[in-house]
Every structure is written in C-alpha cells, then in structure tokens.
Amino acid sequence: MLVSKSEGDLAQKLLAALEANVTVPARLRQEILGVSASNRDQVENMAASIVRHISLFAGSSNVLSILMKLDVATGGAFVLVPRDEKLRIDNEASLVVARRTAITLASKLGFGPVERTKVATAVSELARNIVMYAGSGEIRLTVSLTPRISLTVEARDNGPGIANIEQILGGGFRSNTGLGMGLRGVKSIASDFALQSSPGQGTRVRAVFLSPVQR
Template sequence: METAAGIEARLPIRSDMDLVWVRQHIRQAAAQLGFGLVEQTKLVTAASELARNTLVHGGGGEVHTLPLVSGRARGMRLTFTDQGPGIPDLERALSDGYTSGGGLGMGLGGARRLVHEFAIDSTPGAGTTVTVTSWAARPPLPREEI
C-alpha cells in the first residue's frame, strides 16, 4: 500500500470553523482520489459526525487524513483523535439509534455504516481514536485473494 502525495494532512478540530475546514479538505481530497459524488458524500458525512464528536465530546483534537493507493484502487484513511474523557460504554455508543444529541443524529453506528473499515479505541479518562477507511470504488482484495 502506498500513499498519494499532496493530500495527507493533520487538521486541528478545536472550533466549529475547524469542522468546516475538515469537511472541505476531505471532500476535495476524495474528489482528487477519484471518489464519485455519492462516495464523497458518504465519507464527508461520516467525517462530519466523527469530527463533531471529537470537538463536542472529546474537547477537541485532530484528524489525520491519509490517501491510500493499492494498485489502481484509491482510498482515504481518516484518524480522529482526542484526549477527552473517553467512551465508557462502546457497545452502547455503537448501537443503532444511540445518539448523545447535537450531531447529525446518526451517531458512531451510522458513521460506521458509511465507510468500508471502522475501528475505535477509547479508554475512559484517556481519550478516543476512531479510524475509518473508504475506497473510491470497492476495497482492493488482500494479496492472498488475488
């Protein structure tokens, strides 16, 4: 797996204005990587929810955007980190219909459904890291399956 130059970034998430910049950067980067409009919208919607969670529940943090290239496949990995209070009940937070309010109303579970890969690491008192990956068409097959 290689990375595509010029799109990788670390963006702060400390204000509502930062949320706007994060969405714009991700949409532009996804378009550059060849994501179609529907794929861009899914990724930006998931990123918007995760960025808002980082700001509101985590007290701010950052997102690291990493473009991915695997053969002809193009994708993007987003890693949201904060040093907030963490999520005491991950299972509940990931369940359908759970929302703590204030976001898009889709919660972590909704964000997870919009991307190809989703991972979360949260320790109460030590912050949260959410990593998502989306591919422009479909995820590339692992080398063993090709």
C-alpha cells in the same frame, strides 16, 4: 501556479500530458479543456474523472506516477497529486475546513459525488464529536493508492473517552446529544471501521473509504 499562462494553455498542457500516458476519450477531453483552474468544483470533478480513467486503463498502481507528471506539466496549477492531511479540530470553523479538505482529497482519489458525500459526512460527524465531547483534537486524512485506492479518516482526541462502546455501536444507547447515532452512522457508510476508547484515555476512531473504481 503558472500565473503567466492562460487557463486554456494549462488545460492543453494537462491534456497532452495525460494523452502521453493513456488514451483519452472525447468526453474526458471536453471536460479537461473546459475546466477553469480557479473553479474548485470543476477541478475536483475533473480530478475524479482523471483518476477513475487512469485506474481503469493504466491500473491503480500507476495513478500516482501519472498524476505527478500532470502536475509537473501544468506547474502544479491543478494540484492533482493527493497528499495526507492533519487538521486541528477545536471549533465549528475548523469542522468546516476539515469537511472541505476531505471532499477535495476524495475527488483526487476518484471518488464520485455520492462517495465524496459519505467521506464528508464521516468527517463532519467525527469532528463534531471532538468539539462537543473533547474540546479539541485532530482529524487525519491518509491516502493509499495501492493495493486499492482508499482514504482513511482518523479522529483523535484526549477527551473523557467512552465507557460503553458496544452499547453505542450496537444501537442500545444514545446520549442526549446524539453521540451513538453519529458513530453508528459513520460505521454504516465506511468500508472499514474501528473505535478505541476508554474512560479518561481519549478516543481514536478510524474509518476507511474505498474508491469506487479499482483495477
């Protein structure tokens, strides 16, 4: 981060770099010039706006290259380039970290507030299942920019596994702790969903979320 530069200078550099690649409308210009690099919510909202704009007017295939230019121009002050994350889950604190990380990453992929909430909900439910049923495991967040912008949430653990997958996902079974409701909820909000598990073999859950703006 360029600590020697004022936030106003950073915003100007970001705007200039973006304008070198796409036409920037007045609303987005104002949002960029008003952002504080130290304000997480402002940066996340701005990042989402920038990615949506690039996708619409330059194509999703150009998102990564343009974001890299923006990060170079600002010395990485806003960290706009999305990167895959692998997070260990073993307690409530790690659940909070996973949820926050997912929201930040989703914003860098152009997800709006509603879509970010869906991603955060899925991560929270899957991470909570890991803590409750397996004790520990991991959440992997994988970015894809082509052919469509998406974020894949994958939960992995080596816990006791699930014997009655069809009943759980079909609504015919729910444990006393709400396992079925959580998994069905994640399935209902994801664009694509897969569950692999068997008794004694652990569980793998994969949920894909598509960015709402594509070209």
